[in-house]
Amino acid sequence: xxxxxxxxxxxxxxLKTGGDCLRxxxxxxxxxxxxxxxxxxNAKEESLTLLGHATGLAWEQLPSCFDRPLTAxxxxxxxxxxxxxxxxxxxxxxxxxxxxxxGLRFRVDERVIIPxxxxxxxxxxxxxxxxPPPAQVTxxxxxxxxxxxxxILLAKRFPQxxxxxxxxxxxxxxxxxxxxxxxxxxxxxxxxxxDTMTALLKGPKFDLILSNPPYEPEGIYRRLPAxxxxxxxxxxxxxxxxxxxxxxxxxxxxxTLKPHGILVIxxxxxxxxxxxxxxxxxxxxxxTADGSDCVCLLHAADLRRALPSPGARRxx
Ligand SMILES: C[S@@+](CC[C@H](N)C(=O)[O-])C[C@H]1O[C@@H](n2cnc3c(N)ncnc32)[C@H](O)[C@@H]1O
Numbered sequence: 001x002x003x004x005x006x007x008x009x010x011x012x013x014x015l016k017t018g019g020d021c022l023r024x025x026x027x028x029x030x031x032x033x034x035x036x037x038x039x040x041x042n043a044k045e046e047s048l049t050l051l052g053h054a055t056g057l058a059w060e061q062l063p064s065c066f067d068r069p070l071t072a073x074x075x076x077x078x079x080x081x082x083x084x085x086x087x088x089x090x091x092x093x094x095x096x097x098x099x100x101x102x103g104l105r106f107r108v109d110e111r112v113i114i115p116x117x118x119x120x121x122x123x124x125x126x127x128x129x130x131x132p133p134p135a136q137v138t139x140x141x142x143x144x145x146x147x148x149x150x151x152i153l154l155a156k157r158f159p160q161x162x163x164x165x166x167x168x169x170x171x172x173x174x175x176x177x178x179x180x181x182x183x184x185x186x187x188x189x190x191x192x193x194x195d196t197m198t199a200l201l202k203g204p205k206f207d208l209i210l211s212n213p214p215y216e217p218e219g220i221y222r223r224l225p226a227x228x229x230x231x232x233x234x235x236x237x238x239x240x241x242x243x244x245x246x247x248x249x250x251x252x253x254x255x256t257l258k259p260h261g262i263l264v265i266x267x268x269x270x271x272x273x274x275x276x277x278x279x280x281x282x283x284x285x286x287x288t289a290d291g292s293d294c295v296c297l298l299h300a301a302d303l304r305r306a307l308p309s310p311g312a313r314r315x316x
Contacts, residue, residue: 017070021078022048024082025050026044028082029047029086038091039093054070081095099149110232113231117212123210139161140155140163140164140208144166145191148191152183152189156183167191171232172232172235197209197248197252197256198252201255205261209249209264210263212265213246213249214236218237242273249265264296265295
């Protein structure tokens with residue numbers, strides 16, 4: 001396939017209105033075969049988001065520019081963003097410096113994965129129904145927090161809870177700190193630079209441990225579209241079989257959950273691998289709107305029964 005030619009000044013000179021520019025961008029996105037799925041489901045959402053950024057218009061105000069000429073500055077900015085999206089494969093979230101999840105705005109840049117977790121569907125109702133009433137949930141952990149988006153959604157859903165959020169990446173935690181400050185949650189959300197839950201092992205026990213860890217096997221990562229490879233590799237990949245972080249998490253959660261506590265983990269395409277790895281561990285797969293049902297709920301008591309205690313493994 002021959003390389004897609006960059007738009008020439010002659011082609012773009014005829015673009016006048018916001019609508020002209022959107023149609024042009026959507027055609028170029030299709031011709032360039034960009035991959036969606038980093039917080040956006042289709043070309044239209046991406047082009048509208050870039051137009052909002054270039055014009056300074058809020059999402060609901062965008063229709064006002066569809067039939068009106070854009071200013072030269074807005075048009076140049078928009079076309080520049082579209083070219084970076086198509087020819088440099090920069091994800092739209094990075095181009096605009098923000099992402100939305102659960103109705104909240106989060107800052108994002110190349111130091112963090114762009115928020116898109118299934119947990120946004122499950123934090124409002126499906127997870128709390130397995131716990132005491134939200135006002136009685138006092139200790140929550142978000143393991144592998146990245147931008148901090150899930151820690152922040154958890155703090156809002158459980159208003160009495162202290163939320164401990166961990167990440168191996170100091171860079172990611174710097175972004176998470178900005179988001180925690182933006183949402184005025186610094187008193188209740190604490191960030192820890194640590195492997196999985198290591199820094200939390202000696203602290204209070206948890207009602208809820210939630211994690212959207214990296215879970216792609218190395219081989220799958222190699223085949224991902226170019227825009228996904230602009231995200232930090234350790235956000236996506238977890239060893240040969242994708243289970244490296246989950247293995248540590250199960251053992252550490254076993255030691256840190258309250259007796260009534262639950263662990264919920266997003267595992268992508270690893271359902272079968274999870275059952276193979278822990279055949280005696282009861283796993284409840286929570287329903288998600290797209291039918292992938294890739295979030296696993298585990299009870300503290302089942303983790304204790306199915307996983308050997310660290311002492312037992314040392315022969316004590
Ligand atoms: C899939 S991202 C999830 C980020 C965020 N929770 C979200 O849903 O958008 C996984 C995160 O785990 C972090 N990570 C990778 N390995 C880790 C480990 N061993 N311990 C703690 N964090 C880790 C990465 O730096 C990345 O920020």
